Amino acid sequence: MKRLIFPFIIFLLFCTRTWASYILIPMDETQKNHLKAYGLAYWVLKNHETEVEWLLNYRGGAFMVQQAQKFENELVIRGISYEVISDGDAAQIRTDLSSPEVNMDVVKLQKPPKVAVYSPKTAQPWDDAVTLAMTYAEIPYDLIFDDDVMNGKLPEYDWLHLHHEDFTGQMGKFWNQSGQPWYQAQLREDKKNAAKYGFNKVSQLKLGVVKKIRDFVAGGGYMFAMCTATDTYDIALAAEGLDIVDAFYDGDGYDPNADKKLNYANTFAFQNFGLVYHPQVIEFSTIEAYPNNERPVKEDNDYFNLFQFSAKWDPIPTMLTQNHETTIHGFMGQTTSYKKSLIKPEVTVLGENRSLNEARYIHGTFLKGFWTFYGGHDPEDYQHFVNEEPTDLNLHPNSAGYRLILNNVLFPAAKKKKQKT
Numbered sequence: 001m002k003r004l005i006f007p008f009i010i011f012l013l014f015c016t017r018t019w020a021s022y023i024l025i026p027m028d029e030t031q032k033n034h035l036k037a038y039g040l041a042y043w044v045l046k047n048h049e050t051e052v053e054w055l056l057n058y059r060g061g062a063f064m065v066q067q068a069q070k071f072e073n074e075l076v077i078r079g080i081s082y083e084v085i086s087d088g089d090a091a092q093i094r095t096d097l098s099s100p101e102v103n104m105d106v107v108k109l110q111k112p113p114k115v116a117v118y119s120p121k122t123a124q125p126w127d128d129a130v131t132l133a134m135t136y137a138e139i140p141y142d143l144i145f146d147d148d149v150m151n152g153k154l155p156e157y158d159w160l161h162l163h164h165e166d167f168t169g170q171m172g173k174f175w176n177q178s179g180q181p182w183y184q185a186q187l188r189e190d191k192k193n194a195a196k197y198g199f200n201k202v203s204q205l206k207l208g209v210v211k212k213i214r215d216f217v218a219g220g221g222y223m224f225a226m227c228t229a230t231d232t233y234d235i236a237l238a239a240e241g242l243d244i245v246d247a248f249y250d251g252d253g254y255d256p257n258a259d260k261k262l263n264y265a266n267t268f269a270f271q272n273f274g275l276v277y278h279p280q281v282i283e284f285s286t287i288e289a290y291p292n293n294e295r296p297v298k299e300d301n302d303y304f305n306l307f308q309f310s311a312k313w314d315p316i317p318t319m320l321t322q323n324h325e326t327t328i329h330g331f332m333g334q335t336t337s338y339k340k341s342l343i344k345p346e347v348t349v350l351g352e353n354r355s356l357n358e359a360r361y362i363h364g365t366f367l368k369g370f371w372t373f374y375g376g377h378d379p380e381d382y383q384h385f386v387n388e389e390p391t392d393l394n395l396h397p398n399s400a401g402y403r404l405i406l407n408n409v410l411f412p413a414a415k416k417k418k419q420k421t
Contacts (some may be wrong), residue, residue: 022090023067023075024083027060028324030061033397036078037063038406039137046140046415052109054319054414056311059098060409061322064090078138079397083372097195097311100397102129105311107319113158113222115141117391118149118213122185127390129226129378133405136393146193149209154216158412162229162284164377165208166284166333167236169203171247172228173282201250203236203243210236217268224243224408226283227333230373231287234267242415248279264359268371269362272344284336289337289358292383296356299382303329304337304353304360317348318364319414320372320407325400330360333377333384351396374407379405 025037041052053064065071076080097104117131121143125226134141141161144153166172167325169190177183186375187202194205210233217223224397225233233246242258243250254277255261264271276283284290290296298355306326309317328351330336337358344364345347350372351361363372377384377399380391396402 002107004041007332018037019065021087021258022057022085023065023071024085024090024093025063025065025075026081026083027322029060030081031060031324031398032081033079034060034132034324034403035137035393036409037080038403039134039139039239040071040078040080041065041109041410042112042137042139042413043074045109052413053092053096053107054316054322054410055104056107056315056322057102057104057308058093060324064093066135072358082180094133094175099320101310103311105315105318107315108415109410109413110415111413114156115139115159115161115409116144116148116154116157117141117161118209119143119188120145120165120189122163122182122189124182124186126384126386127378129391130224130377130405131163132378132391132393137405137406137409139409146190146205146209147196148191149212150197152212154212154221155219156259157216157221159222159224160213162213162217162223162233162305163379164227165206165229165232167206167229167232168239168244168284169206170245170279170284171202172385173284174281175248175278184290201245203245203250203381207236207240214366217371218268218367220368222369222408222412223371224265224374224405225371226374226405228284228335230375231335231338232272232284235268235273235285235286237260237263237266238264238270238273239275240266244275244277246277246279247340260266267344268364268366269347269373270338271344273339284335287338287342288335289339289356292332292334294337295332295336297330297353300330302353302382303327304330304344304351304358306351306361309350310369315414316411317350317363319411320404321350322407323400323403324398328360328400328404329379331379331382333375333403335375336360338373338374341401362388374404382403 055062190202197203347364380396
């Protein structure tokens with residue numbers, strides 16, 4: 001009898017091991033914590049050198065990884081929904097997704113990107129959605145600023161986020177905050193750095209930083225920017241060699257003919273725009289679709305739609321738009337959205353409000369690298385003001401707007417397939 005029982009036990013153990021061989025992390029409406037799931041995928045890649053499969057357009061962009069008890073323990077600790085499935089089920093999912101008849105595909109995540117956030121060392125009176133998202137998801141990042149960029153540190157990183165910086169050197173046009181301690185501290189830091197690197201003006205320093213970042217992208221880096229770091233980045237590139245800053249900010253006047261001299265060939269995303277020179281008008285250019293006090297929508301009816309791309313033919317925009325919702329609640333910022341008529345034709349619009357003819361989420365390439373611009377300040381704070389409390393993401397674990405940020409963080413980990421369009 002014992003001879004029969006022992007082989008039977010071995011058989012049961014073998015069957016159990018075979019059946020429970022993959023973990024599926026759904027990213028549809030069944031997921032309890034979408035944002036933490038991105039951090040879990042990053043943690044697996046970083047600490048265990050195990051591939052994570054990103055199932056594009058399957059259950060909201062689900063993740064799949066080989067089963068291990070340490071992974072299950074971490075999923076439970078982080079409050080992430082998951083399912084244990086068999087080898088056969090995992091193989092069937094891959095087969096189903098590879099079918100030419102469905103708009104789905106599998107992308108393998110292999111190496112976690114090393115992440116940097118370009119942000120001033122001085123305390124700022126507002127939060128930053130990207131650092132909030134990464135902190136909540138438990139994705140590590142380094143803070144860097146002008147010294148690090150000018151001293152050539154960017155090549156140490158794979159992915160760079162641009163905090164809400166004004167790269168035109170006009171202090172965000174926060175003229176009404178010029179007496180505040182944070183403003184004065186930032187101005188002192190900027191002037192000190194400008195002098196350190198031989199520049200006469202802050203605007204010249206910021207152009208130097210922008211050009212270093214451009215080189216980082218050109219060499220294969222990934223850049224993600226939100227709010228004013230999007231349009232002011234392109235403005236700085238277009239205005240190289242021009243004075244576009246009023247005396248209120250730099251002590252001398254601007255070139256009144258600068259608009260005619262802008263070089264749009266230098267920019268990543270925008271063309272044919274004009275500048276706003278008045279120091280007390282908190283707009284930088286005509287790129288902004290609507291000045292915030294003129295937006296024809298309110299909080300309760302402000303939405304934008306994500307485009308759906310071909311997972312097999314256009315995997316990159318597909319990765320960047322993975323979500324459990326296709327209609328995203330809008331949110332404002334100093335730069336909220338972009339006039340579609342001023343976007344270069346080669347740029348991919350990922351999300352738009354068609355009725356307002358505005359783009360909210362755009363993406364493109366520059367030589368070997370990639371960039372993404374996301375309009376607005378905080379996806380879960382419709383109109384964030386200076387000195388408001390940071391958003392508590394414990395209250396928004398399923399935020400569709402924040403998911404777009406985290407798609408970009410994981411994007412560099414993917415083994416890229418050649419884009420066919």
